[in-house]
Amino acid sequence: MFTRKKLFSLLAAMVLVTGSSFAVLKSRNDYTWTIGQLQKVNFSPVLSRCLLPFMHENAKQVRLNQSEFQKSCVIPYINGAWLNTDWLLRTPKMIDQMARDKLMEKLPGQDQWPVYYPPALSAAKSVIENDSQNVKSLVIVKLPKDKPPADTERGERLYGRMGLLYLPNAYVVPGGIFNEMYGWDSYFIIRGMLESAAYLYQHPKSKIFVSEKGQPKLVQLSKEQAYAKARELFYLAKGMVDNHIFEIDFYGGFVLNGNRSYYLTRSQPPLFMAEALAVYNFYEQYAEKLNLKYQETLAAEPVKAKKVLGKQAMQIQVGGYLDWAYRNYGLPGFHTPENFKEWLSQEVLPAGLIYFNYWIKPDEIYRGWNPYNSVQNGANPRVLTVRKDGKNYRLYTYGTEGYGAAAETIKSTQAQNRLLYQDAAEFFKKHPDQNPDKIYLNGQLTQNFYAADRAIRASGYDLSGRYGPQGQRALDYGNVALTSLLYKMSDQLKQVMSIGFGENIPRVYKYTGQALTRWQKQTKVAVNQLLWQQEANELGFYSDRLAKDVKNAPLHPYPVKTDKQVKYYPYGTMFYPGWAGLASEDRNYESLRYAMKKLPVQEDKVTGNNNWSKGHCLILHGQCEQVAMIGNYGIQTSLMATGNQWDYPYTWAPVNYFAAGALMHLLPSVSGKKQELIRGELDKIERGWLSAVDLYFANTGRIIEKYNVISPVKEIDATRGYSKAQVGFGWSNAVYMLFYRNLANS
Numbered sequence: 207m208f209t210r211k212k213l214f215s216l217l218a219a220m221v222l223v224t225g226s227s228f229a230v231l232k233s234r235n236d237y238t239w240t241i242g243q244l245q246k247v248n249f250s251p252v253l254s255r256c257l258l259p260f261m262h263e264n265a266k267q268v269r270l271n272q273s274e275f276q277k278s279c280v281i282p283y284i285n286g287a288w289l290n291t292d293w294l295l296r297t298p299k300m301i302d303q304m305a306r307d308k309l310m311e312k313l314p315g316q317d318q319w320p321v322y323y324p325p326a327l328s329a330a331k332s333v334i335e336n337d338s339q340n341v342k343s344l345v346i347v348k349l350p351k352d353k354p355p356a357d358t359e360r361g362e363r364l365y366g367r368m369g370l371l372y373l374p375n376a377y378v379v380p381g382g383i384f385n386e387m388y389g390w391d392s393y394f395i396i397r398g399m400l401e402s403a404a405y406l407y408q409h410p411k412s413k414i415f416v417s418e419k420g421q422p423k424l425v426q427l428s429k430e431q432a433y434a435k436a437r438e439l440f441y442l443a444k445g446m447v448d449n450h451i452f453e454i455d456f457y458g459g460f461v462l463n464g465n466r467s468y469y470l471t472r473s474q475p476p477l478f479m480a481e482a483l484a485v486y487n488f489y490e491q492y493a494e495k496l497n498l499k500y501q502e503t504l505a506a507e508p509v510k511a512k513k514v515l516g517k518q519a520m521q522i523q524v525g526g527y528l529d530w531a532y533r534n535y536g537l538p539g540f541h542t543p544e545n546f547k548e549w550l551s552q553e554v555l556p557a558g559l560i561y562f563n564y565w566i567k568p569d570e571i572y573r574g575w576n577p578y579n580s581v582q583n584g585a586n587p588r589v590l591t592v593r594k595d596g597k598n599y600r601l602y603t604y605g606t607e608g609y610g611a612a613a614e615t616i617k618s619t620q621a622q623n624r625l626l627y628q629d630a631a632e633f634f635k636k637h638p639d640q641n642p643d644k645i646y647l648n649g650q651l652t653q654n655f656y657a658a659d660r661a662i663r664a665s666g667y668d669l670s671g672r673y674g675p676q677g678q679r680a681l682d683y684g685n686v687a688l689t690s691l692l693y694k695m696s697d698q699l700k701q702v703m704s705i706g707f708g709e710n711i712p713r714v715y716k717y718t719g720q721a722l723t724r725w726q727k728q729t730k731v732a733v734n735q736l737l738w739q740q741e742a743n744e745l746g747f748y749s750d751r752l753a754k755d756v757k758n759a760p761l762h763p764y765p766v767k768t769d770k771q772v773k774y775y776p777y778g779t780m781f782y783p784g785w786a787g788l789a790s791e792d793r794n795y796e797s798l799r800y801a802m803k804k805l806p807v808q809e810d811k812v813t814g815n816n817n818w819s820k821g822h823c824l825i826l827h828g829q830c831e832q833v834a835m836i837g838n839y840g841i842q843t844s845l846m847a848t849g850n851q852w853d854y855p856y857t858w859a860p861v862n863y864f865a866a867g868a869l870m871h872l873l874p875s876v877s878g879k880k881q882e883l884i885r886g887e888l889d890k891i892e893r894g895w896l897s898a899v900d901l902y903f904a905n906t907g908r909i910i911e912k913y914n915v916i917s918p919v920k921e922i923d924a925t926r927g928y929s930k931a932q933v934g935f936g937w938s939n940a941v942y943m944l945f946y947r948n949l950a951n952s
Contacts, residue, residue, distance in 0.1 A: 237275050237904050239268045250907025252283060252415065255424045272900060276946065278413075280903050282424060284939040285402045286415035287909075288378055288395075288439060293417070294934055295442075296385075297376040301337045305344055305370040307466065308383040310617045312368075320345045320369035322467055324456040324575060330372055353458060353574045356471050356609035366613045369467035374452055375445030375503050381934015382911065383619065386464040387449060389474030390666050391936050393481045394859060396443045398940025400488045401947055403436035403443075407495060437496050444485045447554070448503045450478050454557040459577030460564045463664060468613040472606035472664040476691050478561055479698035482554045486705070489546050504553060505542040551706025558699055559718065564588075565602060565692055566725065587657075590684050590753040592736055599732035601684025601753055602692060604664040610656050612663060622929050627651060627659075630676040633816045637675075642757035645678050657681060666860070669926045671848030672750070672763035672777055675812050679759055683750040686737045687864075690782035693729050696722045697787070733788050739774055745800040746793070747780045764846055766808055767821060775808065776800060776835055778843040778852075778861035784868025794872045795880065798887060801835035801865070811849045811925075824854075826916070839898040839915050840891055841865045851927030856912045859941035862895045866945065889952075892945040899942050909942070911935040 239257065256279035260268050270278070287293045296304050305319035321344050323330035334346050347369070354360035370386070377387040378395045406412055410429040415422050427435065450461045461478050463469035489498055543549040560577045563570065568589040574580030587605025591598050611627055618624050634646035645655035658680040662668045665685065673680040700722055703715050711719070733748070739762050740746030749762045764775035780801070784794040807824040823830035824847045835842050840862040844853045852858070869888040873881060898918040899909055905919050910931040914920045922931040 252422050252907035282413045288399050294378045298337045307368045308385045309614045310368045318345045322369050323372040325349050325351045371465040373449040375449050380936040382932025388464045389461045393477035394937035394940040396481045399439040399443045401943035403439040406432040406436040447482050451557045459572035471608035475666050479558050479695050500545045550702045592753045602688045603685050604661040606660045608660040636816045667852045669850045670852035682754045682756050684753045686748050687779040687782045690786040694786040747776045747797045747800045748783045781865040781868040785864045791875050804832045804834045807831040809847045840895040849925035851924035855915045857915045858912045859937040863941050866891050908933045909938050
C-alpha cells in the first residue's frame with residue numbers, strides 16, 4: 207500500500223536516467239521520471255510536491271505531457287514566486303535583508319550595511335528606522351546635497367562602495383545574487399506579474415506555491431483567493447513603476463541600473479514608459495472584473511495609503527514625495543492623482559520626458575539629484591553624430607557618468623569577475639594591435655576602457671564579444687537596440703499625453719508632441735540609412751554601426767573573413783527595429799529570413815594565457831556546427847562562440863521577447879504563405895523558449911536567467927559573465943507567461 211509518506215520517499219529517490227537528467231523527454235510533449243535506487247540524488251522539493259498527484263500505486267515511473275507539466279508545476283511556481291518573500295518579493299519591512307549586497311564583497315571589518323536616501327527627503331530616515339527589524343545592522347545615510355562628480359574623491363567614496371538606495375514601495379528582484387530592483391529586469395517582471403494576475407483571473411481554481419517554514423508548499427486557491435492574489439500582483443506592479451518615477455525624480459533623472467550606490471552613474475535599456483502603459487492597460491481590461499481601485503504611493507498621505515491598501519507587502523510608509531517635489535520643482539498644475547489617467551499625466555509623463563531627454567539631448571546633461579533644476583550645457587555621452595554622404599545623422603549609445611573601474615566588478619563576490627580587468631590588461635599587452643586608441647597605456651587600463659566597460663554593463667548585454675574581445679569599442683558604435691527602444695519610447699510618450707489629457711493637452715505638451723514627431727522622423731531615417739547591413743546578393747539585417755573614426759574597427763560588429771570578402775554576423779538585437787515599428791514590412795520580413803538561415807558558428811574566444819582562438823568554425827561532435835539564429839530552444843543570442851554569457855550558446859528571455867514582438871508586429875500586414883511562414887517561426891520561438899524552461903525545470907525544479915541552446919538541461923558554464931545559473935528568475939518567468947498566453951490564444 208502506498209502511503210503519502212512513502213510516495214514522498216519514492217519521489218525523493220528518483221534517479222538520473224540519462225546522464226545529468228531526471229526527466230527524459232520522449233517527445234516535445236512527454237516527460238518521464240523513473241524511480242530508482244540512487245539515494246544520493248537530492249530531488250527538488252518543488253517537483254516532489256507538484257508531481258505527487260500523478261504518482262500511482264505500484265507505479266515505476268511518473269509521466270506527464272508538457273501541457274500537464276506546465277499547468278501543474280511550472281506556472282504554479284511562477285505565480286507563487288512573485289509574492290514569496292523567501293524567493294523574489296522584497297517589502298519595506300525587509301529593509302535589513304534588502305540592504306545585504308550579494309554582488310560586492312564587504313570591506314574588512316565592515317559589520318553594517320549602508321542605506322542611502324535622497325537629500326530632499328529627510329523624513330525617509332525615520333521610515334527606514336521604523337521598517338528595520340535590526341537597525342543596528344544598518345548605516346542610514348543622507349546622500350550629499352550636491353551630487354558629486356564621479357572623477358572626484360567624493361564621487362569615488364559614494365559610487366565606489368556598496369549601499370542600498372531607498373525606494374518607497376515593495377519590489378520584486380530578479381533572483382540569485384541579484385537582490386535589488388533593476389531597470390530593464392523590472393519591465394519584464396512587471397509584465398510577468400500582470401500576466402500571472404490575468405492567468406489567476408482566468409483560472410481561479412489554480413494552485414500556487416507558497417512558503418511554509420522555509421519550504422515550498424503547493425496550495426489550492428479558491429476563486430476569492432485567486433482574485434485577491436491577482437489584485438496584489440497588480441498593485442505590486444504599479445508600485446514598482448512608482449519606484450522608477452522616484453528614481454528619476456530623486457536620484458538624477460534616469461531609471462537606475464539598480465538601486466545600489468555604485469549604479470548612480472548609469473541607467474539600463476529604457477522601458478519605463480512601456481511598463482507604465484502595461485499597468486494602465488491591465489487596469490483598463492480588469493478594473494471591473496477584479497474591483498481594482500487607484501492607489502497613490504508617491505503623493506498621498508501615508509495614513510490614507512495604509513487604510514486603502516491594507517496589505518503588509520503593499521503598505522506605503524511615507525507619502526507626499528511628489529506632491530512636495532513637484533511644487534518645489536515648479537512644475538505647473540500638479541495635483542495628487544485620483545485615477546489612472548491622472549497618474550499618467552501627473553506622474554508618469556513628467557518623469558518619462560525627463561528620462562527621454564537624458565538619452566537624446568545632445569548638449570544637455572543633469573548635474574544634480576534633481577533633474578528639473580540641474581540641467582546644464584555639456585556633451586551628452588549617449589548621443590552620437592554620424593556623417594554619411596554629406597548628411598549628419600543621430601544614433602545613441604550607452605554612455606555613462608561613471609569613472610574608473612566598476613566597483614561591483616573589482617570587488618565582486620564572484621572570483622571570475624574580479625579577474626576581468628586583470629585579464630583585459632594582459633590581453634592588450636599580448637595583442638597590441640587591439641589597442642589603437644591607447645586604452646591600455648603604461649601598463650594600465652585607461653578611462654577610455656573603463657567607460658566602454660561601463661557602457662556594456664548599462665546595455666544589459668554584459669558581456670559579449672561584439673565590441674572587441676574585451677568590449678573595448680562599445681562607445682564607438684551606434685546601438686540599434688537603444689535607438690529602437692528610444693523610438694518606441696517617443697511613441698509611448700505621445701500615447702500617454704493623449705490618454706492622460708484627452709483633447710485638453712496643455713500647450714507645452716502640444717509643442718513637446720510636435721518635437722517628438724520631428725525626432726521620430728529623423729531617427730527612422732537614421733536607423734534605415736545606417737543600421738541596415740546588407741552585402742551584395744545577400745539577405746540583410748539590422749546591426750550596430752561604427753560611429754567614430756577608429757583604426758582597425760569593423761563597420762559592424764562580428765566581421766567574419768571568407769575567401770572572397772568580409773561578411774558580418776547577426777546579433778540577437780537584430781529584431782529591435784521590427785519590434786519598435788522602425789522597420790518596413792519588407793525589411794522586417796527579410797530580417798526574419800536571415801534569422802532562419804544556417805551559418806557556421808564562429809569561434810572567437812580568448813582562452814588561458816590570453817591566447818586568442820578565432821577565424822574558424824566551432825567543432826562539435828566532430829563536425830562544423832551550423833545553426834540558424836532561430837533554433838529549437840528560441841533565439842540564439844549570436845552565432846559567435848566567445849565564452850561570454852551574451853553570445854553562443856546561450857538564449858535569454860529579452861532576446862526571445864523582442865524577436866517574437868517583431869514577428870507579431872509583422873503578422874497583420876501580410877497574408878498567405880508569407881503569413882504562414884511568419885506564424886510558424888513565431889511559434890518556433892515561443893514554443894522553443896517554453897521547452898527550454900520546461901526541460902530545465904523538469905530536471906531541477908528551478909527557473910534560471912539564461913539557457914544553453916545546445917541542451918537546455920546542461921548547466922551554465924560561461925567563461926565571462928556570471929558563470930553559474932542564477933535562480934529565480936524574473937525575466938525568464940515573465941517571458942514564459944507571455945509566450946504561454948500567446949500560444950493559448952492562438
